[in-house]
Amino acid sequence: MSLPSAQPSSETGVHEDVTAVASLERDAELMLRVREGCSASFRILLERHRAPVIHFLYRMVQNQAIAEELAQDVFLRVYRSRSTYEPTAKFTTWLFRIATHLALNRLRDGKHEKGQQSLDTEVADGIARQVPDKVPSVEQRMVREVRFEEVRKAIEALPEKQRAAVVMHKYQEMEYTQIAGALSCSESAVKSLLFRAYETLRSRLAHLA
Amino acid sequence: MAEVSRKQAMKREFQFNECPLLSSEESAGILLDYSNRRLAPELAAIFEQHMEKCPACRGFAESQRALWNALDAFEAMPVSQDFDRRLWARIEREHQGSWWSRIWNRMTAGGTVVWRPAIPVAAVLLAAVGLWMHPAWVSVAGPDASVAKVGSIEAEQIETALEDMDMLRQMDAAEAVSPQRM
Numbered sequence: 001m002s003l004p005s006a007q008p009s010s011e012t013g014v015h016e017d018v019t020a021v022a023s024l025e026r027d028a029e030l031m032l033r034v035r036e037g038c039s040a041s042f043r044i045l046l047e048r049h050r051a052p053v054i055h056f057l058y059r060m061v062q063n064q065a066i067a068e069e070l071a072q073d074v075f076l077r078v079y080r081s082r083s084t085y086e087p088t089a090k091f092t093t094w095l096f097r098i099a100t101h102l103a104l105n106r107l108r109d110g111k112h113e114k115g116q117q118s119l120d121t122e123v124a125d126g127i128a129r130q131v132p133d134k135v136p137s138v139e140q141r142m143v144r145e146v147r148f149e150e151v152r153k154a155i156e157a158l159p160e161k162q163r164a165a166v167v168m169h170k171y172q173e174m175e176y177t178q179i180a181g182a183l184s185c186s187e188s189a190v191k192s193l194l195f196r197a198y199e200t201l202r203s204r205l206a207h208l209a
Numbered sequence: 210m211a212e213v214s215r216k217q218a219m220k221r222e223f224q225f226n227e228c229p230l231l232s233s234e235e236s237a238g239i240l241l242d243y244s245n246r247r248l249a250p251e252l253a254a255i256f257e258q259h260m261e262k263c264p265a266c267r268g269f270a271e272s273q274r275a276l277w278n279a280l281d282a283f284e285a286m287p288v289s290q291d292f293d294r295r296l297w298a299r300i301e302r303e304h305q306g307s308w309w310s311r312i313w314n315r316m317t318a319g320g321t322v323v324w325r326p327a328i329p330v331a332a333v334l335l336a337a338v339g340l341w342m343h344p345a346w347v348s349v350a351g352p353d354a355s356v357a358k359v360g361s362i363e364a365e366q367i368e369t370a371l372e373d374m375d376m377l378r379q380m381d382a383a384e385a386v387s388p389q390r391m
Contacts, residue, residue, distance in 0.1 A: 046293065046296070050292065050293075051285075051288055054285075054292075055285035055286075058285055058286055059283065059285065064286045068288070068292060071292070072292075072296050072299060075296055076296070076299055076300065076303070079300055144282065147282035148282050148283060150282075151279060151280055151282045151283040152283055155280075155283060169241075170245075170277070171280075171283075176238065191237045191238045191241070192237065194237070194241060195237035195240075198241065198273060202272050202273065202276045205276060205279050205280075206272070208275075208279040209275030209278075209279055
């Protein structure tokens with residue numbers, strides 16, 4: 001498998017490949033093409049799942065730099081598994097299973113640093129939290145910051161599996177079966193986890209409603 | 210079948226604080242799906258009929274919807290612009306890495322260690338170490354000594370082989386129960 005360069009525009013032929021494989025809708029088909037040596041397919045998978053995976057990991061470990069580091073590990077593992085990949089389940093379930101595994105390991109190792117970034121704090125590489133285009137007033141910003149912190153802390157306080165289930169259900173909009181696959185448990189266990197997690201969150205965040 | 214039982218559960222009338230929809234796992238899905246606007250329209254209509262007579266479910270749905278909206282405040286951060294560049298650099302480094310690190314990485318890809326490919330390698334290494342430590346095993350010895358040694362070696366080898374087969378059988382069984390990949 002030839003390695004694509006970091007700059008797609010400088011790579012001869014990659015754009016043609018990307019156009020050709022872009023029509024493939026199913027991730028599993030793309031992954032099978034990666035197995036055959038098509039680096040453009042891996043690029044499409046990365047493009048498609050990069051943000052969801054990083055956002056999931058960010059809400060799990062609550063630190064953007066660590067979330068990106070873990071996301072790199074996730075995609076590296078996907079890439080390493082290309083030769084043995086078999087589409088036995090939905091690609092996203094497999095992908096989030098790897099991501100969940102890494103996130104839970106990270107949390108259990110206690111290596112994560114608690115996110116202390118305020119709304120106007122910029123992370124190392126100069127990016128800020130996503131805010132609407134319309135510039136908010138100071139008061140609106142403060143209210144948003146308070147709400148952000150309260151929700152972040154409430155989610156952080158959940159037990160790890162409940163946290164993963166809520167993040168996948170609420171923010172990644174995943175189905176129960178997919179969450180069950182990612183957490184290696186039954187669908188009814190997921191419903192139970194979610195029910196308990198939302199119950200806790202409802203009581204902790206009742207004042208925000 | 211599950212949809213039918215859901216419909217039946219929702220059509221029943223319950224008293225305040227007695228609604229079983231608030232306690233069972235299956236109904237937890239109905240309540241959450243309705244509150245988060247993910248329930249199929251037909252089921253949602255039935256649930257709304259049920260809620261007209263069930264303040265407990267109505268209260269749950271209202272508070273869950275409020276929570277759902279409140280959770281939106283936990284916004285994600287945009288991804289670093291050099292994320293892809295860093296990833297490709299790591300892949301590049303891996304391609305240039307040592308042969309043993311590539312084998313290890315392939316074994317650990319997907320989140321779990323895959324031991325099966327390591328078993329024959331370990332067996333060959335063990336045999337090589339054994340031969341190196343006991344060169345007499347392969348040298349020609351006197352008839353009496355040879356018979357005694359071969360007898361004990363065969364017994365050990367058979368025992369080891371049986372243990373290995375046992376272990377492989379257990380691993381196959383374990384893999385059959387929990388598939389390696391979802």
